[in-house]
Amino acid sequence: MSKEIVLKIQELYENWIKDDMTSLDSANIFANLLEYVEETKKDICGKCIPCRDGIPQIENIFRNFEIEKVTKNDLVKLENYVENLRSSKCSVGIDFGKNMEVVLRNNFNDFYRKVR
């Protein structure tokens, strides 16, 4: 399951580049995203801050989304951390960030709906 979600999320970015409308299935979105984070964490080398410290923070925010305990502030933080992954040292952080940018854009309602 985990590898499937990784591939699916990577596909999102590639399709998005081609201007296709892409989005994740709203039903299990946060569970799927958490699985994607879990898979990505295995590749984190621990050297650069945006990736090493940013992805666990993104994970925490996803957990809050899953249990519907999020505020607008969390959404702002999420956007900041995701955007900041563009300053990562290698492709692990950069690719994760790019993929999350697509998810945030195309599944924005799924995020916004849960904000208190």
Added chain:
Amino acid sequence: MAKIILNGKSISAKNGQTILSVARENGVEIPTLCFLEEINEIGFCRICVVEVEGEKDLVSACNTAIKSGMVVNTDSQRVLDSRQATLTLLAKKHRFNCWVCPRGDGTCDFYNLLKDYCVDSFKFDPAEGRHDCVVPGTGIYQDQTKCILCKRCVAVCNNVVTAKVYKFRDEEGTDPIVSPTPRLPFDEAGCIFCGQCTKVCPTGTLAETDHIERVEQAIRNPKKHVIVQMAPAIRAAIGEPFGYPIGTPVREVEGKMYRALKILGFDEVTDTNFSADLTIMEEGTEFIDRVKNSGTLPLFTSCSPGWVRYIEMYRPEYLANLSSAKSPHMMHGAILKNFYAPKSKDIAPEDVYVVSIMPCTAKKYEISRPEMEQDGIRDVDAVLTTRELARMIKKHGIDFVNLEDYKPENKFAEYTGAGTIFGASGGVMEAAVRTVYEILEGESLGSIDLEMMRGVEEDIKEATLKLPKTGLEVNVAIVHGGKGIKKMFEILDKGEKEYHFIEFMGCPGGCVNGGGQPIVKEEIMDQFKVAELRASALYDSDQKDTEFRRSHLNKAVKWTYDEWLEKPGSHVAHKYLHTNYSQKKFRKE
């Protein structure tokens, strides 16, 4: 040459230069946290990121080379937002107790950046330490709640000190840690306590083991007679925390420093410069004795406890070469407690408390060595670094800049210019040569300014001293910093050259650049330039401020021998001023 556009301005720069170096050359400030020129150019912290036209992602300025036609923006909104986000992430893993932090004096690079980038605490609260662990040590400690994993300490210990004590442990990618061998204090992990890591740490993670509290307790204790001494290198840097420029002449701050010590409540103010002269008498005599009696040569100096610890741990096979003389402040403590206090002041040694102000974190370790005592009386009780002394002066509300000069009347504050230059790399050797030449040849050297022994550019300096009357040619060398030490051992191992006397200093540039000296930010001035300027203040003082410039002319030293120690190298001198050095074990992974 390449042409680039930096923040809208056309600039010519050398091919291969990094964006950071071009920016600095052109007065454009790019913040850094992990960068150390030629030592740590790894691009970990991502604080120096900039926007390059045509690149979708931000790039680190510290290790990205310029290309002709590059358009670089160092302060776009995207760049500023990224730096703020990265600082926020770091702040989440940092324990903020700045009011008790040793870097709470404005020298914390991380804190200063949080201020510059307006990182509001609501973004990172609750800020929890990365790892809830403090690695103790007699010279330095590591508070891992504050570590930002910049790897500067690892790089300095590997590449400058060469002790390789720290390791970046990244088995857990999202939870790495920098530490010496896990579960061991620094004392058992191969650390030489030079403290160079404490100077490059951008936070208060690494710092000297605090002795301020114990000194203040002793001063408050009416039963204790507290005597203070300060090392030669202190007067070359004590002005800096109070706004004096680096390299300020000694005469402008020395008197204020003595006055501040009196105001702080020390019963008597003395000066380690006195025992620097005394050390020359002892070490010089030992050298002459070894030359005349075919003893082990080359003789290695033993003033630098970081260096002594290095040889004891890493090259014990050379211990026979090490001078048995204690370092100057240990000799000083032994004399104050065992002779001066009981014989001149009628105070029992156990009621005397000796505090040394030192540029060195290894001196804190040195005073804890079991052999540094006589009949249960420790030679020295506490060591404050220059930074700690400055902190104490500020804490007690002393207006250092406007203090009136004070000159201690104590005999043990009398010194020659030779004692003063001990603080610079080459100073011990120059002082020794001035005296040894005169003793062996019966006349003084023509010029006593031995320029070939000065400077910090070369980590090994060499000279040959011709003694026409004695018929000797003495090869001397001066080595400073871990790299130089390693290189010298390679030469000695191969037997490539015959040396007779070698000065070793654990810190690059000698004591003026010791691990306990005031912190100068790398982007303000290169460490070697700092060492050079501070050393020049000492040489200037040697030339202009002292009546005598040769240790054997120190009248107080002569008096000490006449009254108590008999003669250099005597049985009494050996009992109190010399010691034994032995192999020390450690464990590294």
